[in-house]
Amino acid sequence: MSLIAPPELAIIGGTGxxxxxxxxxxxxxxxxxxxxxxxxxxxxxxxxxxxxxFLARHGEGHSLPPHRINYRANLSALQALGATRVxxxxxxxxxxxxxxxxVLACPDQLIDYTxxxxxxxxxEEGSEVLHVDFGDPYTPSLRRRVIDAAAAAxxxxxxxxxYGATQGPxxxxxxxxxxxxxxxxxxxxxxxxxxxxxxxELGLEYACLAIVANWAAGAGPVVDEQITLxxxxxxxxxxxxxxxxxxxxxxx
Ligand code: HPA
Numbered sequence: 046m047s048l049i050a051p052p053e054l055a056i057i058g059g060t061g062x063x064x065x066x067x068x069x070x071x072x073x074x075x076x077x078x079x080x081x082x083x084x085x086x087x088x089x090x091x092x093x094x095x096x097x098x099f100l101a102r103h104g105e106g107h108s109l110p111p112h113r114i115n116y117r118a119n120l121s122a123l124q125a126l127g128a129t130r131v132x133x134x135x136x137x138x139x140x141x142x143x144x145x146x147x148v149l150a151c152p153d154q155l156i157d158y159t160x161x162x163x164x165x166x167x168x169e170e171g172s173e174v175l176h177v178d179f180g181d182p183y184t185p186s187l188r189r190r191v192i193d194a195a196a197a198a199x200x201x202x203x204x205x206x207x208y209g210a211t212q213g214p215x216x217x218x219x220x221x222x223x224x225x226x227x228x229x230x231x232x233x234x235x236x237x238x239x240x241x242x243x244x245x246e247l248g249l250e251y252a253c254l255a256i257v258a259n260w261a262a263g264a265g266p267v268v269d270e271q272i273t274l275x276x277x278x279x280x281x282x283x284x285x286x287x288x289x290x291x292x293x294x295x296x297x
Contacts, residue, residue, distance in 0.1 A: 051127020061281035138261030141231035164239035200287035219263030
């Protein structure tokens, strides 16, 4: 256990979100976990006077692709630092018509299409098998606080939606996105799972704030439009403009 005061909120940043500019008094912590190395140092500091921990999910230089992120190490390190509440920032593609580029959304459901990732802490011989309830994959009370904070801060946020977690690192085919749409997915990203399930196993409160970077393949008005990294980063930067105000309201 760290000697630093526990954070009121831990934030995991996704693609295009590698630091929290408004974090003051930052101390870097990199706890050793039994699951191996986390994505990078945890930035522990003060945001609007409140203790916050920030971790860049892909590493600070975006060196880790989604399937190589050590989700177990990241979450167990945040818990070791005293975090009980995690806000996951996930860059996504939009599928549903309310989820176009630059939209912020707080999904309430997910479907997992990933494979080959370690999705549980019940891996070791003799460890207790946990069949955690996952009907609501995101903690309803934390979602409510995020939605209320966005309203208080005057930041547009879509309440709800289903996040489809794909394996990546390649983007999807148009047929895959058509299938996700038929399945009921509104958003698609590569890092939402197993993070959400692991957080639940640890008993952490967990909500996702999805940042729509692009129309998913074939989902936008120009069906054969190519998705470029420049477009993704520009839209994430534009959509993130309201994040500091939203976080300030959330931490009140
Ligand atoms: N698909 C999957 N993940 C993503 C996308 C996408 O279109 N955009 C940003 N992350």
